[in-house]
Amino acid sequence: MHPIITTLIKRIGLGIVSLFFVTLIIFSSVNMLPGDFVEAVLGQSRTEETVRIFRQELGLDKPYHVRYVNWLTSAIQGDLGNTFSGRNATYANQPQQNTARSVSSLLQPRLFNTFFLAAMTAIIAIPLSLILGITAALYRNSFYDRTVNASALTAISMPEFFVAYVLIIFLASINQFFPSLSNVTSSTPFLERVYLSILPALTLTLVTVAHMMRMTRASIINLLSSPYIEMARLKGMSRTKVIIKHALPNAWAPIANIIAFNLAYLIVGVVVVEVVFVYPGVGQLMVDSVIKRDIPVVQGCALVFALTYILLNLIADVISIVTNPRLLYPK
Amino acid sequence: MSTSKKSRSLLLNIRNISIEGYSDEAWHPIIKGVDLQIKRGEVLGLIGESGAGKSTLGLAAMGFVRAGCRFTGGSISFEGKDLTKLSEKEKQKLWGTKFSYVAQSAAAAFNPAHTLLNQTIESSLSHNLETKENLKKNAVKLYREMQLPNPEEIGDRYPHQVSGGQLQRTMTAMAMTSKPDLIIFDEPTTALDVTTQVNVLATIRSIVKEHQTAAIYITHDLAVVVQMADRIQVLRYGETIEVAKTNQMLKSPNQEYTKSLWAVRSIQKKPQKKEDTILKIESIDASYDSGPMVLKNIDINVPTGRTVAIVGESGSGKSTTARSITGLLPPTNGKIIFQGRKLPARLSERSKEDLRRIQMIYQSPDTSMNPRHTVRDIIGRPLKFYHGVVGNRYTEKVIELLKMIELDESFIDRLPEELSGGQKQRICIARALAAEPDLIICDEVTSALDQIVQEGILKLLLRLQKELKISYIFITHDIATVKAIADEVVVMHQGSVVEQGLKKDIFSPPHPDYTKLLLSSVPEMDPKWLTRILTQ
Numbered sequence: 001m002h003p004i005i006t007t008l009i010k011r012i013g014l015g016i017v018s019l020f021f022v023t024l025i026i027f028s029s030v031n032m033l034p035g036d037f038v039e040a041v042l043g044q045s046r047t048e049e050t051v052r053i054f055r056q057e058l059g060l061d062k063p064y065h066v067r068y069v070n071w072l073t074s075a076i077q078g079d080l081g082n083t084f085s086g087r088n089a090t091y092a093n094q095p096q097q098n099t100a101r102s103v104s105s106l107l108q109p110r111l112f113n114t115f116f117l118a119a120m121t122a123i124i125a126i127p128l129s130l131i132l133g134i135t136a137a138l139y140r141n142s143f144y145d146r147t148v149n150a151s152a153l154t155a156i157s158m159p160e161f162f163v164a165y166v167l168i169i170f171l172a173s174i175n176q177f178f179p180s181l182s183n184v185t186s187s188t189p190f191l192e193r194v195y196l197s198i199l200p201a202l203t204l205t206l207v208t209v210a211h212m213m214r215m216t217r218a219s220i221i222n223l224l225s226s227p228y229i230e231m232a233r234l235k236g237m238s239r240t241k242v243i244i245k246h247a248l249p250n251a252w253a254p255i256a257n258i259i260a261f262n263l264a265y266l267i268v269g270v271v272v273v274e275v276v277f278v279y280p281g282v283g284q285l286m287v288d289s290v291i292k293r294d295i296p297v298v299q300g301c302a303l304v305f306a307l308t309y310i311l312l313n314l315i316a317d318v319i320s321i322v323t324n325p326r327l328l329y330p331k
Numbered sequence: 332m333s334t335s336k337k338s339r340s341l342l343l344n345i346r347n348i349s350i351e352g353y354s355d356e357a358w359h360p361i362i363k364g365v366d367l368q369i370k371r372g373e374v375l376g377l378i379g380e381s382g383a384g385k386s387t388l389g390l391a392a393m394g395f396v397r398a399g400c401r402f403t404g405g406s407i408s409f410e411g412k413d414l415t416k417l418s419e420k421e422k423q424k425l426w427g428t429k430f431s432y433v434a435q436s437a438a439a440a441f442n443p444a445h446t447l448l449n450q451t452i453e454s455s456l457s458h459n460l461e462t463k464e465n466l467k468k469n470a471v472k473l474y475r476e477m478q479l480p481n482p483e484e485i486g487d488r489y490p491h492q493v494s495g496g497q498l499q500r501t502m503t504a505m506a507m508t509s510k511p512d513l514i515i516f517d518e519p520t521t522a523l524d525v526t527t528q529v530n531v532l533a534t535i536r537s538i539v540k541e542h543q544t545a546a547i548y549i550t551h552d553l554a555v556v557v558q559m560a561d562r563i564q565v566l567r568y569g570e571t572i573e574v575a576k577t578n579q580m581l582k583s584p585n586q587e588y589t590k591s592l593w594a595v596r597s598i599q600k601k602p603q604k605k606e607d608t609i610l611k612i613e614s615i616d617a618s619y620d621s622g623p624m625v626l627k628n629i630d631i632n633v634p635t636g637r638t639v640a641i642v643g644e645s646g647s648g649k650s651t652t653a654r655s656i657t658g659l660l661p662p663t664n665g666k667i668i669f670q671g672r673k674l675p676a677r678l679s680e681r682s683k684e685d686l687r688r689i690q691m692i693y694q695s696p697d698t699s700m701n702p703r704h705t706v707r708d709i710i711g712r713p714l715k716f717y718h719g720v721v722g723n724r725y726t727e728k729v730i731e732l733l734k735m736i737e738l739d740e741s742f743i744d745r746l747p748e749e750l751s752g753g754q755k756q757r758i759c760i761a762r763a764l765a766a767e768p769d770l771i772i773c774d775e776v777t778s779a780l781d782q783i784v785q786e787g788i789l790k791l792l793l794r795l796q797k798e799l800k801i802s803y804i805f806i807t808h809d810i811a812t813v814k815a816i817a818d819e820v821v822v823m824h825q826g827s828v829v830e831q832g833l834k835k836d837i838f839s840p841p842h843p844d845y846t847k848l849l850l851s852s853v854p855e856m857d858p859k860w861l862t863r864i865l866t867q
Binding site: 326 | 390393395397398419420422423424425426427428430431432434436439440441442443444445453454457458488489491492
């Protein structure tokens, strides 16, 4: 078998193993959250009897390990369970009148929104940071390089809510180019969706470009002292060709890693931006559910986040493997 | 191209060139007003020790200075232009067309991400010298001239897929592609094994002659330059010491410095026989992880108070043998008997006393010392660890050791970066001595040093052996070093011992085939050596 295939199988196996450990961590930490959903919902009027029945109904009376196995086995089959919060005390005694929604149906539109915003940001941010990084490496230590570096650092040094409000002031308030509220729904047409999401996407671009651009620049500059770069220059290749043809192909591994890291951030870490722009993404849903102690939803969100994270890093690994000629073309 | 009329004319004229390099926040001169002339079709040998400015001058001949360096005076005239005055763009038109460069380490100078053929024709292609088809055909022709195996297909391979010798020949082919007027060879065979070097030297020489290309051949190896060059220019500290025709310089060097370069290797240890052995290696095998066996059935005897030199090419298992003896790589089979007692295979199972008795000195003193430790810490650590020396006695002992390696006590608070290469290696020797060992394994300890410095280190090691009765295992690929220091010689090849015996027996016929090849591949100071060896 080609060694790349064995390496890939190993990586995927490792990904699955780490996902398994993540489920353990998610389950135990969510269940260690202080407070109790049942007591919170039933409030002052609770009796021992209603508490017992409600617990039974939610499955909270079973021991931890049974609940974990149940959750895991149905999660593997794509069933993340039902939310707690759709139920209420009134129906506690009559399970058949339950209005609880499934976690998946709650998660799906939110997830779509989150991926939409992440994709939109990535489409702007990745090419932008690659171009900035490459040109900064090309003209390193020039005025251009310093300006790009300084602005990127400034953008990354400010908290994202601050960046968001600054953009709102200049692009939504003083000049009313874009809306400051990004309250998309599932029926919003595509172009309007893009228009509504511009400000959050711009905010996220500003906070992620710095990382990716600086990593691209550093990876390329790191290679510029290699003997083969000197060789390329001594062969009379122009500066641009030296960088694009000789440095960049050997710099993909670290660049892919930092891009994966930032993409993951765009999906799992954007709750602040979602709140500022009232954008209905997964981050908001998760925070709301934590407040409501809606355990299945929190677990579902965490699982989706973990899956994204592991998947993106897996892709970055694959890229660094297939761009390494030593692995791709063995002796 | 190769008319006799043209081959007489001056190709490149460097007048009074000066180059500075920036380090430690100041500009330091590297080349101090050097003249260099080269005619069409002529090969000029440029020799000198490290730091002499050979590479800097070689690159300057193309109008190139490395990052952090600059021209500060003089001129480089080529085809009526002064290269020091040209813009980067104008120079790019000359590089890869009129000038080519062949670097020291082909493995590092080829881009790992592109095939050999792509890199070979890249420069001529981007300068629009020829169509891609013709360039490919021409490359295959050059590969064949360089005697590369499968010239039609080798171009489709990636650099890591071919051997070091093949890469070096491919790089020469790459340099020839544009039919340049001048090629700079910067130590092109230094990284190769001697047996590989012979073929690369021969192909470089014939192709340069065939195409009437002028060349600057940079090396520190006199025997090599003598084979290659029509004229030799000797550099030291960025200044020209002497320029003369090869034969003339060999016969009657004018300057003291040149004479001293010619005269190195004056030490010849008289081999002494000794019956009792300090270390006996009995049929050990070893491999890294579950990889192939790198040591096969090795038997080596080290007589007490004597030096056993292990010679062989890269990959022959010399250093692995050392790792097995020290326990860093436990052998899978066989035993190691030290002072009549079987040593535990693993490092972790050996007692402190076992560890103390066998010490090691490494090839590169730069990487084997912690750059943040002072000489006091470096030498003192084994004193504290093995002998529990502390307080005033500690400093006294460090100074004593410094005296032993011919350095005075002013060195005690210096950091490694404040020492020269030779001084660093001396400190490493003192560190090994501090443990008061019975056996020291020296792994290529002189390979990274200049000839004259090497001589000093070898003399020191010989003196210490006489005074302290230490036994040495001396690992090297350099036959001259073996002649200088060894009592007994072990020849290794592909993980096996070819032969072991007294120095005079190993170096006199009859030889096993491999020893014969190894010994005959060592360049000699005779200009006809290469021709002779090829006709044999």
